Amino acid sequence: MKTLITYSTKTGNTKKVAEAISKAIINSEIMDIADVQNLDYDLIIVGTWIDKGTADAKALKFINGIKDKNTAFFFTLGAYPDSKHAQDCIDNITKLFTDNGNKVLGHYHCQGAIDPKLIEMMRTKFSPDHPHGPNPERIKRWSDASTHPDQNDLDNAYNYFKNFIERF
Ligand SMILES: Cc1cc2nc3c(=O)[nH]c(=O)nc-3n(C[C@H](O)[C@H](O)[C@H](O)COP(=O)(O)O)c2cc1C
Numbered sequence: 001m002k003t004l005i006t007y008s009t010k011t012g013n014t015k016k017v018a019e020a021i022s023k024a025i026i027n028s029e030i031m032d033i034a035d036v037q038n039l040d041y042d043l044i045i046v047g048t049w050i051d052k053g054t055a056d057a058k059a060l061k062f063i064n065g066i067k068d069k070n071t072a073f074f075f076t077l078g079a080y081p082d083s084k085h086a087q088d089c090i091d092n093i094t095k096l097f098t099d100n101g102n103k104v105l106g107h108y109h110c111q112g113a114i115d116p117k118l119i120e121m122m123r124t125k126f127s128p129d130h131p132h133g134p135n136p137e138r139i140k141r142w143s144d145a146s147t148h149p150d151q152n153d154l155d156n157a158y159n160y161f162k163n164f165i166e167r168f
Contacts, residue, residue: 003028003165006036007047008059013076013112013149014047020154021045021074021108024162033062043070043105043168045161049112050077053085054092063093068101072164074157076112078145106164110153113146 005028007018015032022030025045033046044066048059055063055075063073073093079085090107097104119142126133149157 001027001043001168002041003043003045004036004039004041005030005045005047006033006062008033008049008056008062009047010049010056011113011115014049014074016149016154017074017076017108017110017157018047020157021047021161024158024160025165033058036062039066039069041069043072045072045074047074047076048093050075050079050089053088055096060096063096064100066097066100066102069103070168071097071102071104072106072108072161073097073104074108076110076149078112078114078141080141080144081110105168106160108157108160110156111145111148113148114142 003025005018005022005025007014007030009015009032018030022028029041046059046063046066048055051057054060075089075093077086077089086109090109094104094107122132123134128135132138
């Protein structure tokens with residue numbers, strides 16, 4: 001069986017998760033989304049970082065080109081993994097795949113450190129009552145995200161896809 005694990009990453013978080021998943025799926029091919037030449041795979045697993053509540057632009061474009069395939073996806077995000085925002089991301093990304101006739105067979109996500117440059121911008125440009133401004137709750141979330149993905153997240157990704165591929 002041919003399996004592709006491909007990822008879009010800006011600061012490396014999603015790549016780390018992709019690498020953990022590739023260890024769980026023997027003989028899988030892993031590559032940056034920009035390097036994918038064809039979609040001739042039995043299973044395509046796409047990783048993305050979250051931008052404005054959905055897949056980032058590169059992943060969006062890539063997913064839009066996948067049709068009638070067996071797929072799974074994973075993502076890293078700044079929000080908490082058990083938040084409504086994370087669930088909305090799952091729903092949004094699932095729809096991107098299913099709208100093109102793909103089957104979504106599984107998904108995984110975890111928190112990922114937010115680019116310090118973005119945090120600095122939000123701290124200095126926005127007031128605390130702005131939707132992205134530095135209020136205590138948000139400052140705590142940025143700080144909590146900063147250690148992710150950690151070893152536990154990577155182990156969870158590995159275990160999820162190890163189990164997934166045994167059932168595939
Ligand atoms: C421009 C920008 C927009 C982002 N938008 C969101 C968002 O809407 N929701 C969220 O939970 N995290 C958001 N994040 C956080 C990233 O999704 C998160 O830090 C992710 O782990 C980055 O992955 P990467 O290291 O693979 O690039 C955003 C980050 C950036 C830089």
